[in-house]
Amino acid sequence: MTVSLADIDLSDVAFWERPMAEREAAFALLRAQPAPLRFAEPEVGFALPGPGYYALVRHADVVEASRNPEIFSSGRGATAIHDLGPEFGEYFGSMINMDDPRHARLRRIVSRAFTPRMIGHFEDGVREEAARIVDRLIAAGPGGDFVTEVAARLPLKVICDMMGIGAEHHRTVFDASNVILAGEDPEFIQEIDRSGETLLSAGRRLQDLVVSLVAKGGDNLITSLTKANIDGEKLTMRELGSFFILLVVAGNETTRNAISHGLQLFTENPDQRALLLADLDGRLPGAVEEIIRLASPVAWMRRTLTRDHEMNGHLYRKGDKVLLYYWAANRDEAVFTDPYRFDIRRPAGDHVGFGGPGPHFCLGAHLARREITVMFRELFTRIPHIRSAGEPDRLRSSFINGIKHMSCEF
Numbered sequence: 001m002t003v004s005l006a007d008i009d010l011s012d013v014a015f016w017e018r019p020m021a022e023r024e025a026a027f028a029l030l031r032a033q034p035a036p037l038r039f040a041e042p043e044v045g046f047a048l049p050g051p052g053y054y055a056l057v058r059h060a061d062v063v064e065a066s067r068n069p070e071i072f073s074s075g076r077g078a079t080a081i082h083d084l085g086p087e088f089g090e091y092f093g094s095m096i097n098m099d100d101p102r103h104a105r106l107r108r109i110v111s112r113a114f115t116p117r118m119i120g121h122f123e124d125g126v127r128e129e130a131a132r133i134v135d136r137l138i139a140a141g142p143g144g145d146f147v148t149e150v151a152a153r154l155p156l157k158v159i160c161d162m163m164g165i166g167a168e169h170h171r172t173v174f175d176a177s178n179v180i181l182a183g184e185d186p187e188f189i190q191e192i193d194r195s196g197e198t199l200l201s202a203g204r205r206l207q208d209l210v211v212s213l214v215a216k217g218g219d220n221l222i223t224s225l226t227k228a229n230i231d232g233e234k235l236t237m238r239e240l241g242s243f244f245i246l247l248v249v250a251g252n253e254t255t256r257n258a259i260s261h262g263l264q265l266f267t268e269n270p271d272q273r274a275l276l277l278a279d280l281d282g283r284l285p286g287a288v289e290e291i292i293r294l295a296s297p298v299a300w301m302r303r304t305l306t307r308d309h310e311m312n313g314h315l316y317r318k319g320d321k322v323l324l325y326y327w328a329a330n331r332d333e334a335v336f337t338d339p340y341r342f343d344i345r346r347p348a349g350d351h352v353g354f355g356g357p358g359p360h361f362c363l364g365a366h367l368a369r370r371e372i373t374v375m376f377r378e379l380f381t382r383i384p385h386i387r388s389a390g391e392p393d394r395l396r397s398s399f400i401n402g403i404k405h406m407s408c409e410f
């Protein structure tokens with residue numbers, strides 16, 4: 001597959017619709033350049049285009065930028081290329097769009113809820129739900145949509161249970177998180193909506209939900225976050241609302257996509273399925289990391305330079321924007337042997353699917369790993385030959401490497 005630099009415009013949504021082999025060839029070419037390339041910003045109706053951004057596509061660059069948040073700031077926005085203003089960023093992104101000391105303060109308050117021990121409390125519920133999902137799948141028979149009937153269900157139920165959200169609100173959460181992470185996909189966002197109103201109203205629906213949850217109380221994460229008081233620090237209602245939006249959005253679609261990509265990878269690589277089935281418990285942890293590496297459900301996050309800085313031979317200027325392409329770093333031939341190969345026995349290594357090492361490393365990584373492990377254990381124990389069928393219907397987005405629909409057979 002040959003691609004030329006002139007064919008690559010990472011800001012053109014059409015680039016992200018090209019076949020995966022072309023995407024791989026394009027990023028391999030970008031990694032081979034002596035210096036990172038700069039791209040013009042995409043046109044978005046409700047934001048002014050800025051000065052452009054550098055694409056960081058090598059593992060070494062992504063890691064170094066993640067490790068140095070005082071130089072590579074998240075505060076001007078990590079999840080959008082445009083500067084949307086601190087208020088908008090905080091509203092939708094909470095601490096993911098903040099720097100220390102505010103980031104550290106919020107992270108201290110909420111991180112107690114995400115330790116392996118706390119996640120362990122939900123383990124039984126996760127297992128029971130995975131079993132129910134597979135029961136329903138078997139009863140419905142082959143031919144259904146694996147994404148909506150399997151992959152989407154577990155993360156949605158887990159995050160809703162953690163926060164005390166009843167089944168009557170699951171649809172609201174599902175729809176709102178789809179809209180917030182819709183990218184350019186017309187299935188979730190009307191192309192004529194250039195005002196951002198669809199996005200804002202999805203945010204409002206989630207904020208309204210958190211207000212009703214606080215009023216209801218109960219033994220859940222929302223209640224413990226309203227009470228959390230670390231050295232006199234408490235979350236304000238506004239902070240809680242934004243953190244809630246971040247959690248339901250970050251916790252849903254990412255894990256859903258990892259599970260869907262996982263089924264596709266095992267379908268395309270029967271040798272790896274056979275290896276896994278020969279020692280399910282022993283090899284599942286490695287398989288989950290390998291799925292995250294190759295799927296890289298979050299394709300990039302942004303940083304902005306706080307001062308002039310030289311990194312790996314290139315001089316960046318204060319104010320420059322950089323996009324950390326995790327998807328590309330996870331295929332860097334300088335770090336991964338035979339990087340395009342799905343190899344569940346690959347030595348546990350340095351993939352950056354949950355972000356690079358640094359203060360913003362995914363808060364939900366442990367939870368996501370548990371969910372993906374439990375889902376594949378249940379699927380491969382009961383229907384070990386389940387496969388994806390036909391081409392997956394991919395999300396039209398540069399930010400989320402998503403699968404919207406994918407049929408399955410067994």
Ligand code: HEM
Nearest residue numbers: 095096250251254255258298301354355360362363364368
């Ligand atoms: C396979 C699933 C997941 C993937 C691939 C993923 C990916 C990521 C990435 C790449 C970041 C780094 C952001 C940065 O450096 O700017 C991140 C941050 C974050 N993730 Fe995840 N995530 C996943 C699941 C989850 C889940 C299940 C939750 C919660 C329930 C979650 C909550 C968060 C939060 C709160 C942050 C922000 C952390 C901070 O700014 O300190 N994620 N995630």
